[in-house]
Structure formats: structure tokens, C-alpha cells
Amino acid sequence: MLKISDESYERANEILEDIGYVCETSDYYEDWEDIARSSFCVMDDLDADRYNMTCAAFAEKIEELFNNGKTNYAKGIHSAFLDYLKERRDYLEFNGYYDTPELPEDADEDDIDLYNEKMERYEAYEELINAVDKWIDKMNRLELA
Numbered sequence: 001m002l003k004i005s006d007e008s009y010e011r012a013n014e015i016l017e018d019i020g021y022v023c024e025t026s027d028y029y030e031d032w033e034d035i036a037r038s039s040f041c042v043m044d045d046l047d048a049d050r051y052n053m054t055c056a057a058f059a060e061k062i063e064e065l066f067n068n069g070k071t072n073y074a075k076g077i078h079s080a081f082l083d084y085l086k087e088r089r090d091y092l093e094f095n096g097y098y099d100t101p102e103l104p105e106d107a108d109e110d111d112i113d114l115y116n117e118k119m120e121r122y123e124a125y126e127e128l129i130n131a132v133d134k135w136i137d138k139m140n141r142l143e144l145a
Contacts, residue, residue, distance in 0.1 A: 004060070008053035012061050015039045019077070029076030036080035037087070044088070048127035055085075055135040059142065066144050075144050082139040089132045096125050 018039040019025065023032035043054055058081055066074035101118035104111060 002052060002056050004053045004056050005050075008050065008057045011042065011054050012057040015042060015058075016061065016077070019080070023076075025073050025076060029072050029079060033076045033079040034083070036076060037084045040081060040084035043084075047124065048131045051128060051131045052134075055131070055138075059135075059138060062142065062144070071144070078139065078142065078144055082136065085132055085136045085139060089129065089136060092125070092129045092132065096129065 019036040022039065023036050025032060043051060046054060058077075062074050062078050062081070065077065101115055101122055103115045107115065
């Protein structure tokens with residue numbers, strides 16, 4: 001089970017507050033969920049671990065809202081979050097690394113340092129895109145009926 005940090009819960013609450021400021025959430029959710037999507041952009045700079053924890057905090061919040069009878073709000077947040085995740089995946093795929101960095105056979109110390117830097121970025125990218133894909137799958141399976 002993923003341990004969610006207090007920072008991730010705070011981040012989720014701040015995003016929900018922002019959505020409350022910019023959207024009339026008492027309206028039918030399809031009227032505001034596309035506007036709410038932009039509130040999730042604060043997650044764009046997170047590493048994979050913090051991204052996973054924040055997504056987990058959101059999954060909990062969505063289920064909590066739904067279970068407390070705030071069905072319209074929960075569905076709107078769910079829809080906005082899922083659409084944000086899909087847009088994030090598309091962005092990462094378009095701007096991402098396509099090939100694993102390779103170390104030349106005749107590499108000197110500078111080449112090795114450069115290779116190590118590229119591998120760190122590549123691995124961070126892979127972890128993040130895997131996290132996004134995982135949460136898209138989880139949000140697709142979350143049923144709010």
C-alpha cells in the first residue's frame with residue numbers, strides 16, 4: 001500500500017480549493033469539469049513518487065466525496081482529473097525520450113558523465129509516464145454510479 005504524505009494531501013486540498021474558486025461546482029459537472037482540469041497543472045513538476053502520492057490522495061478524495069453524497073462534485077473532479085492525466089500522458093509521450101541512452105564503447109570520463117545524466121533523466125521520465133499510465137488505468141476503473 002502506498003503511504004501518502006501530508007504534503008500530497010495538502011496539494012490535493014489546494015487543487016480542490018482552486019477548483020472551487022474557478023468553477024460553479026453546484027452546476028452539472030459536465031458544465032465545469034473542463035475548466036477544473038487546469039487546476040491539476042500544479043502536479044506537472046512533481047517527480048514520480050510525489051506524483052503517485054498526490055494521485056492516490058485524489059483517488060481517496062473522489063471516493064470520499066462520492067460516499068458522502070456529493071455525487072456531482074465527485075464525478076466532476078473524477079472527470080477533470082482523468083482528462084488531466086490523459087493530457088499529461090500525451091504531453092510526456094510527445095516530448096519524451098524515445099530511445100534508451102547508449103554509452104559508446106570508446107567513452108571517456110566526460111562521455112560517461114553525460115551518459116549517466118541522460119540515464120537519470122530517462123529513468124525519471126519512464127517512472128513518471130508509468131505513474132501517469134497507472135493512474136489513468138485506476139481512474140478508468142473507478143466506478144461512480
